[in-house]
Amino acid sequence: MTDVQLLGAQDIRRLATALDVAPTKKWGQNFVIDPNTVRRIVDQAHVDASDVVVEIGPGLGSLTLALLDQAKQVVAVEIDPRLATQLPITIQEFAPSRASDVVVITQDALTITELPVAPTKLVANLPYNVSVPVVLHMLEHFPSISEVLVMVQLEVADRLAAQPGSKIYGVPSVKASWYGQVTKAGAIGRNVFWPAPNVDSGLVRIVRRETPGDDNLRQKMFAIVDSAFGQRRKTLRTALGAALGAPNVVEEILRRAGIDPSLRGEQISLEDFVAIARATGEVQ
Numbered sequence: 001m002t003d004v005q006l007l008g009a010q011d012i013r014r015l016a017t018a019l020d021v022a023p024t025k026k027w028g029q030n031f032v033i034d035p036n037t038v039r040r041i042v043d044q045a046h047v048d049a050s051d052v053v054v055e056i057g058p059g060l061g062s063l064t065l066a067l068l069d070q071a072k073q074v075v076a077v078e079i080d081p082r083l084a085t086q087l088p089i090t091i092q093e094f095a096p097s098r099a100s101d102v103v104v105i106t107q108d109a110l111t112i113t114e115l116p117v118a119p120t121k122l123v124a125n126l127p128y129n130v131s132v133p134v135v136l137h138m139l140e141h142f143p144s145i146s147e148v149l150v151m152v153q154l155e156v157a158d159r160l161a162a163q164p165g166s167k168i169y170g171v172p173s174v175k176a177s178w179y180g181q182v183t184k185a186g187a188i189g190r191n192v193f194w195p196a197p198n199v200d201s202g203l204v205r206i207v208r209r210e211t212p213g214d215d216n217l218r219q220k221m222f223a224i225v226d227s228a229f230g231q232r233r234k235t236l237r238t239a240l241g242a243a244l245g246a247p248n249v250v251e252e253i254l255r256r257a258g259i260d261p262s263l264r265g266e267q268i269s270l271e272d273f274v275a276i277a278r279a280t281g282e283v284q
């Protein structure tokens with residue numbers, strides 16, 4: 001066992017006061033003040049001693065410490081330089097024997113394309129305004145990530161895990177399912193955060209599986225998905241004009257893909273979107 005201590009509400013307030021940081025909405029700064037919540041996240045993430053975990057937005061380090069208690073190594077990417085500078089000092093205080101197993105990178109996660117070590121898992125309490133782009137970006141650029149467990153707004157968790165036919169099935173659901181099996185892993189209340197957000201949160205798990213095709217196919221399919229849901233109420237025949245061209249071209253591609261042009265985007269599955277992308281003849 002290690003000597004890792006978790007942060008409680010008093011530690012968080014003390015650290016924030018010492019740093020003179022007021023949490024900013026711009027970067028979605030709601031810090032977890034409850035050790036049981038970070039333990040639960042790490043447990044749900046199935047982190048073990050073989051894992052190199054990438055954490056986006058470590059903040060004051062609540063989740064980082066809980067991850068460090070179980071993982072081999074943690075790579076933490078933080079956009080706020082004040083928090084990134086403090087993090088190694090906090091780790092030194094609360095987990096001295098593991099201090100050398102944390103790498104802190106001060107950068108916008110959406111611009112990260114390389115890390116010093118290949119991560120096996122992504123585990124994070126994500127900044128709410130960029131949660132979906134961050135998850136998709138990390139899955140795209142780091143194929144070594146086999147499993148994702150993230151905390152996001154409950155509504156976003158529902159959308160990510162939604163299935164065809166549901167009103168909330170949309171761009172995030174289809175794009176995330178390109179990379180893996182997406183499921184919800186529980187809800188989290190507001191009072192485990194400081195400051196408390198206005199909405200509830202939820203956990204989402206993505207278990208990676210082999211993608212349906214290569215990156216050319218993915219890009220084509222993602223453009224079709226954007227187009228299909230860009231005009232949600234319209235049928236595919238009309239909505240796919242933006243991605244595929246004139247109505248007769250769209251009809252022909254849908255016919256080849258075996259998809260009824262009078263359906264709407266929210267009614268068709270990942271496999272159907274892949275079939276449409278393939279039927280353009282531009283990708284394999």
Ligand code: SAM
Binds near residue numbers: 058060064080107126
């Ligand atoms: N993990 C901490 C916790 O659970 O207490 C903090 C979570 S807080 C919801 C989100 C964190 O992400 C903040 O520390 C914020 O500064 C950071 N952040 C916001 N946008 C970011 C970005 N684009 N790239 C990396 N970090 C970001």
